[in-house]
Amino acid sequence: MTSQDLxxxxxxxxxxxxxxxxxxxxxxxxxxxxxxxxxxEGRIIHFFFAGISEEEAGSVGDLPHGHGLLGFLNNNxxxxxxxxxxxxxxxxxxxxxxxxxxxxxxxxIIRAGRNYGNLYLTNKQGAEEFxxxxxxxxxxxxxxxxLAIENDRLFRAEYRLREQANFQTQSLNTxxxxxxxxxxxxxxxxxxxxxxxxxxxxxxxSSFEIGDKIDFSDDDITWMHEDGTSLPINTDxxxxxxxAKQELRDQIMVxxxxxxxxxxxxxxxxxxxxxxxxxxxxxxxxxxxxxxVERLKNEFLSMVTHDLRGPLATIRSLTQTLNHQVSPxxxxxxxxxxxxxxxxxxxxxxxxxxxxxxxxxxxPFDPESCHIIDIAEECKxxxxxxxxxxxxxxxxxxxxxxxxxxxxxxxVLRLLNNLVSNAAKYSPVNRDIWLKASRMKSNAKNIVVEVxxxxxxxxxxxxxxxxxxxxxxxxxxxxxxxGAGLGLAICQYICKLHGSILTVQSxxxxxxxxxxxxxxxx
Numbered sequence: 236m237t238s239q240d241l242x243x244x245x246x247x248x249x250x251x252x253x254x255x256x257x258x259x260x261x262x263x264x265x266x267x268x269x270x271x272x273x274x275x276e277g278r279i280i281h282f283f284f285a286g287i288s289e290e291e292a293g294s295v296g297d298l299p300h301g302h303g304l305l306g307f308l309n310n311n312x313x314x315x316x317x318x319x320x321x322x323x324x325x326x327x328x329x330x331x332x333x334x335x336x337x338x339x340x341x342x343x344i345i346r347a348g349r350n351y352g353n354l355y356l357t358n359k360q361g362a363e364e365f366x367x368x369x370x371x372x373x374x375x376x377x378x379x380x381x382l383a384i385e386n387d388r389l390f391r392a393e394y395r396l397r398e399q400a401n402f403q404t405q406s407l408n409t410x411x412x413x414x415x416x417x418x419x420x421x422x423x424x425x426x427x428x429x430x431x432x433x434x435x436x437x438x439x440x441s442s443f444e445i446g447d448k449i450d451f452s453d454d455d456i457t458w459m460h461e462d463g464t465s466l467p468i469n470t471d472x473x474x475x476x477x478x479a480k481q482e483l484r485d486q487i488m489v490x491x492x493x494x495x496x497x498x499x500x501x502x503x504x505x506x507x508x509x510x511x512x513x514x515x516x517x518x519x520x521x522x523x524x525x526x527x528v529e530r531l532k533n534e535f536l537s538m539v540t541h542d543l544r545g546p547l548a549t550i551r552s553l554t555q556t557l558n559h560q561v562s563p564x565x566x567x568x569x570x571x572x573x574x575x576x577x578x579x580x581x582x583x584x585x586x587x588x589x590x591x592x593x594x595x596x597x598x599p600f601d602p603e604s605c606h607i608i609d610i611a612e613e614c615k616x617x618x619x620x621x622x623x624x625x626x627x628x629x630x631x632x633x634x635x636x637x638x639x640x641x642x643x644x645x646x647v648l649r650l651l652n653n654l655v656s657n658a659a660k661y662s663p664v665n666r667d668i669w670l671k672a673s674r675m676k677s678n679a680k681n682i683v684v685e686v687x688x689x690x691x692x693x694x695x696x697x698x699x700x701x702x703x704x705x706x707x708x709x710x711x712x713x714x715x716x717x718g719a720g721l722g723l724a725i726c727q728y729i730c731k732l733h734g735s736i737l738t739v740q741s742x743x744x745x746x747x748x749x750x751x752x753x754x755x756x757x
Contacts, residue, residue, distance in 0.1 A: 248387040249281065252380065256285035259354060259376050263369040266358035267336060272344075272384065273352045277309065281352075287334060294332040303327035308341040308353055314374060315341040318364035320357070340365040342373045346381035354380070417519035421449050423506060426477045429514060438500065438521055439490070449473065449517075451488065459487040473504060477515055480506045488519075499523045531705055586721040589649075593728050598646075600732055604756060605642050607672040607684060608633045614651040614670065623659035627668055634673035637682055638755035642733050650729045653722045654686040654749050661708075661747070662690030675752055683752045693741040701739065702727040 252270060260268035265286070272281040284292065307325035308315050317323050320339045329336070336357040344351045354377050359365045417435035421428055431443035451473050458466040466472065476483040483504035490498040501520045506513055550573055592598040611631050618629050651670065658668045668688045675681040693701060693708060700706045705720040723737075730737040730751045741747035 245387050245390065248383060251383060252281065253283045255376065255380060256283050256354075259356065259373060260285045262372050262376075263340070263356055263365060264360040264362075265340070265356040265365070266360060267334065267356070269355040270380070271305075271352045271355070273309075273350065277350075279352075291332075291334065295330060304339065304341070305353070305355070308343060309350065312343050312345060312350055314343070314370055315339065316365055316370050338362075338364045340369060340373060342370070342377045344377045344381045344384070346378070346385050351381050351384045417517075417521075419443065419449065419517040419519070421477060421515045421517060423477055423480055423513045423515050426450075426474065426515075435519065438498070438519060449477070455491055457489040457491065459489060473502060473517070476504045480513060480515075482506065497523065499526045586725060589721075589725050593725065600643050600646065602641050602643050602733075604639050605644050605647065606639050607637055607682065610644060610648050610651060611670050611672065613648055614655060617652060618655050618659075621656065623656060626664045627659045627662060627666060629655060630667060630669045632669055632671040636674060637672050638674070640682055640753040640755050642753055646729045646732065650726050650751075651684075651686070653726050657722055658686055658688035658690060658747070658749075662688045666690060674755075680755055681752045682755050683750060686749045687746065689746040692743040692745055693739065693747055694743055695741075698739055698741060702737065 252272065256268040256270050259265070259270075267284070267286040269282065269284040271279050274280050304315070304320055304323050304325050304327075307323075315323075317339050319337055320326050321328070321337075323339075338357060338359045340356040340359075342354045344353060354373055356365060356369070356373060359369070414432070415434065417438045418430070418432045419428060419435055420430040426449040428443055428445055428447050428449060430445070435443050451471055458472055472483055472486050475481075483502060486502045488500040488502050490500065499522050501522045502517065503520075504515050504517045506515050554573070589598070608631075611633055615629050615631060618624055655668060655670060662668065666689050668686070671685040671687065672682060675683045697708055701708065702723050703720075704724045706724075707720040726749075727737045733753055735751045735753055737749060737751045739747060739749055
């Protein structure tokens with residue numbers, strides 16, 4: 236039952252109150268008796284009566300509104316005992332079909348200065364008016380009724396407070412369970428778990444049950460200073476914090492399990508003094524991703540610095556050589572080398588800019604009806620003008636029935652340029668490259684595009700990582716052709732932008748096939 240379902244008066248209390256008019260009527264020999272219960276605004280919410288049948292009550296009409304003598308009783312807050320109701324100055328008479336009532340005893344139901352309602356007795360049997368003894372009996376009953384109503388309302392108030400507290404506790408627990416940080420509450424001293432949220436269990440891949448003792452001192456855990464230096468072996472700053480009841484701030488915990496990856500955590504702990512004990516609030520944040528981003532940033536800056544410094548040094552050296560060369564053939568060779576190095580730098584800068592646009596969501600996407608032969612021929616023309624055009628041949632194998640498709644022409648051209656250049660980069664001189672397109676055999680509504688080379692190939696152990704940003708093949712280092720590790724990441728992004736996935740098939744020493752598919756038009 237919720238507070239909305241809770242009745243204004245408890246059903247058991249209503250049953251008790253409903254029986255009281257008959258009881259009081261018999262005690263003081265009254266022909267009629269009634270009990271009115273009011274809410275805090277003074278509105279009657281319950282009206283029980285005895286001596287009148289339901290049919291008679293129905294013919295009278297609405298419940299009393301608190302006018303006349305009854306209104307005077309409400310406002311005065313004192314017992315009224317009269318031999319003739321009509322003679323009282325506040326009397327306003329009775330409504331149509333109302334039973335004749337002469338003598339009257341009205342007692343307010345008051346407790347701690349609050350009026351909960353009134354007891355009405357009329358028509359004393361065998362006498363002209365109710366006696367002083369009758370008044371005392373009814374006043375005692377009124378006190379009893381006031382106590383019953385007060386207990387009922389205190390119960391309902393306590394019920395609502397308890398329900399509100401439960402709701403707030405549930406809301407807090409739900410919020411804590413859904414925050415992306417681990418939270419533990421432990422006793423001090425003793426380190427027994429009082430509370431743990433779900434994220435703690437996810438971080439440590441282990442259950443943290445209430446009553447378990449916290450222990451982060453095992454061999455798989457390394458504690459570190461903020462500067463990255465390791466703390467002495469078997470040092471557990473958290474246990475020390477619990478024992479000393481001291482704060483712990485930005486402490487680094489590294490979990491190194493059997494798998495090759497590490498989990499890096501930031502641990503904060505704050506003692507909180509409660510009424511009967513001190514507890515330690517422990518907040519554990521998984522910062523593995525932040526450290527990985529930092530590592531990639533440092534690696535990226537190192538890579539860019541290295542990759543730009545190399546071409547710049549070569550250009551500077553070639554420029555100095557060119558100044559001392561007289562032979563046109565020597566000058567031509569040098570300018571060709573300068574052009575190639577400048578093109579290398581241009582490719583690197585283009586990829587950096589494109590990746591920056593991708594990550595900021597600023598890369599333009601303007602799809603239109605395209606045909607692969609148009610994009611492939613443009614790709615071939617650009618390839619033949621590039622530094623790879625004199626050392627590799629690009630063959631187009633476009634099936635004549637290949638349909639149109641809906642895509643961004645410039646992005647698909649960039650995709651093919653990157654794939655074809657990548658194929659040339661990792662293929663020995665004079666090895667041919669193929670750009671193929673046809674209807675997909677398993678689904679004729681799709682077209683499939685492939686870039687095939689007979690180059691050095693990609694080891695199977697590295698194939699799952701080649702589409703990651705800044706990932707560079709170990710074989711590229713061995714062949715002296717390191718790239719920025721962005722080209723294939725950009726290609727995969729372009730494919731996903733078109734609802735496709737770029738896949739790879741490769742064997743070391745035999746070559747590589749990159750493949751993607753687009754839905755056709757019609």
